[in-house]
Amino acid sequence: MGTLVYFSSASGNTHRFIERLGAPAHRIASKRSEPTPLVKEPYILVLPTYSDGYGRGAVAKQVIGFLNDAQQRELIRGVIASGNRNFGRYFAYAGDVVSQKCNVPLLYRFELAGTATDISRVENGIKNFWKWNS
Amino acid sequence: MTVLTATHSATLRIPRAINWNRLEDDKDLEIWNRLTANFWLPEKIPLSNDIQSWGTLHPDEQLLTIRVFTGLTLLDTIQNTIGAPALMADALTPHEEAVLTNIAFMEAVHARSYSSVFSTLCQMSDVDDAFRWSEENEHLQAKSRLILDEYDAGSSPLKRKIASVFLESFLFYSGFYLPMHWSSRAKLTNTADLIRLIIRDEAVHGYYIGYKFQRMCERLNPDEYNRTKDFAFSLMFDLYDIESKYTQSLYDCVGLSEDVKHFLHYNANKALMNLGFEALFPESVCQVNPAIMAALSPNADENHDFFSGSGSSYVIGKTVATEDEDWDF
Ligand SMILES: Cc1cc2nc3c(=O)[nH]c(=O)nc-3n(C[C@H](O)[C@H](O)[C@H](O)COP(=O)(O)O)c2cc1C
Ligand SMILES: [Fe+2]
Ligand SMILES: [Fe+2]
Numbered sequence: 001m002g003t004l005v006y007f008s009s010a011s012g013n014t015h016r017f018i019e020r021l022g023a024p025a026h027r028i029a030s031k032r033s034e035p036t037p038l039v040k041e042p043y044i045l046v047l048p049t050y051s052d053g054y055g056r057g058a059v060a061k062q063v064i065g066f067l068n069d070a071q072q073r074e075l076i077r078g079v080i081a082s083g084n085r086n087f088g089r090y091f092a093y094a095g096d097v098v099s100q101k102c103n104v105p106l107l108y109r110f111e112l113a114g115t116a117t118d119i120s121r122v123e124n125g126i127k128n129f130w131k132w133n134s
Numbered sequence: 135m136t137v138l139t140a141t142h143s144a145t146l147r148i149p150r151a152i153n154w155n156r157l158e159d160d161k162d163l164e165i166w167n168r169l170t171a172n173f174w175l176p177e178k179i180p181l182s183n184d185i186q187s188w189g190t191l192h193p194d195e196q197l198l199t200i201r202v203f204t205g206l207t208l209l210d211t212i213q214n215t216i217g218a219p220a221l222m223a224d225a226l227t228p229h230e231e232a233v234l235t236n237i238a239f240m241e242a243v244h245a246r247s248y249s250s251v252f253s254t255l256c257q258m259s260d261v262d263d264a265f266r267w268s269e270e271n272e273h274l275q276a277k278s279r280l281i282l283d284e285y286d287a288g289s290s291p292l293k294r295k296i297a298s299v300f301l302e303s304f305l306f307y308s309g310f311y312l313p314m315h316w317s318s319r320a321k322l323t324n325t326a327d328l329i330r331l332i333i334r335d336e337a338v339h340g341y342y343i344g345y346k347f348q349r350m351c352e353r354l355n356p357d358e359y360n361r362t363k364d365f366a367f368s369l370m371f372d373l374y375d376i377e378s379k380y381t382q383s384l385y386d387c388v389g390l391s392e393d394v395k396h397f398l399h400y401n402a403n404k405a406l407m408n409l410g411f412e413a414l415f416p417e418s419v420c421q422v423n424p425a426i427m428a429a430l431s432p433n434a435d436e437n438h439d440f441f442s443g444s445g446s447s448y449v450i451g452k453t454v455a456t457e458d459e460d461w462d463f
Contacts, residue, residue, distance in 0.1 A: 016410075052171045054171075084341075085431040086333045086337035086430065090434070105440055108439050112404055121442065125440065129440075
């Protein structure tokens, strides 16, 4: 059974999603001064999208910093991305970027802090995921 | 009113010159950058390509469309001239004030762009009629009144932000529904492109004002926070009540009211999330027509995600051993 690693900026939507999910999770620090978790087991990355409107810069620089560490990058197994459908074709685009860069499946997408359906799908989804991929 | 005698005597405070190299809140610059990168003008959209499509709409549908757009024009006008300026006085940082001037200006662009649609597609007499209609429509006037009462100086910075997020992230959507509906039927597709630019701007506006609201709430004790939250939910109830009547008065004749209401509930929940609150409407009433979702974010659903699918097994590729310098996303 793996774990979750997530990023959430000061607006805290992704953080609220993870809290409601109730599964153990490591948070990638927002500020350089805060400690970044050292993850030693396989994980699913949960991240919001912050693009410039043309898809550029969709993945937060803190997440890039985390994935730049080759040891931690090797442990990523899947990605869950959030965003807002109002961003049109770039909805949850950070998921596509990470999925392609790291060659891992895009497992799920949700908006803002997620709905009850999102929570239960992700809950069940990750349970099954680790059953088949441990 | 005389223009030569003084109307008030208070001395203006001289502001501190704004230094963008010293930020108190990183979000201010992040949002400034996003908003300026997103700047657009209606001239960029080839609206005249919709002239033929406009002609295929039934006169009732044309009337509905013009009215919906005048309703949206009113909301953007309020946000341009009253809403965003009112928020400036409450700003926590000088950079926030600068961001709000950008928001205020874009609201003027939004309001102006509906007139571009009108001058391209419609008879001016029909448009004049619709503007008159908007001034007399009780529901449109009622929701504007509720919002303005909170923008008033007698209200509070927190309540102003709540009202503003509800306008940005909820009240627009009874109107935005229609161009998304037309677009899903391959009608007025250029107009829909313009509306999608507005929707994207409103998403950032609702996000940012909601974020600043959350920042302010950090200073409240639990009791004050709960009272603020109660206020927000009760304002949402009141606005929803008006919105559902407004929706019926507009969309009953085309049989779309129920469909629009699902969209309203869904957006009301998102507005509450922007304020850091939980959803109000249960998901059973937030089942937005998939065609509307697809019109909102075209091409976003090409890649199927695994947890939504039915019991497929996962194919996991080998992690590519890239060098660090490859990680410029
Ligand atoms: C500047 C900015 C850019 C954004 N760009 C996108 C985007 O391209 N696609 C998307 O789906 N959501 C976008 N969003 C929405 C965020 O991904 C969404 O609000 C998310 O819930 C933020 O998560 P957080 O609060 O945990 O940081 C953007 C938000 C902001 C403020
Ligand atoms: Fe606007
Ligand atoms: Fe706005």
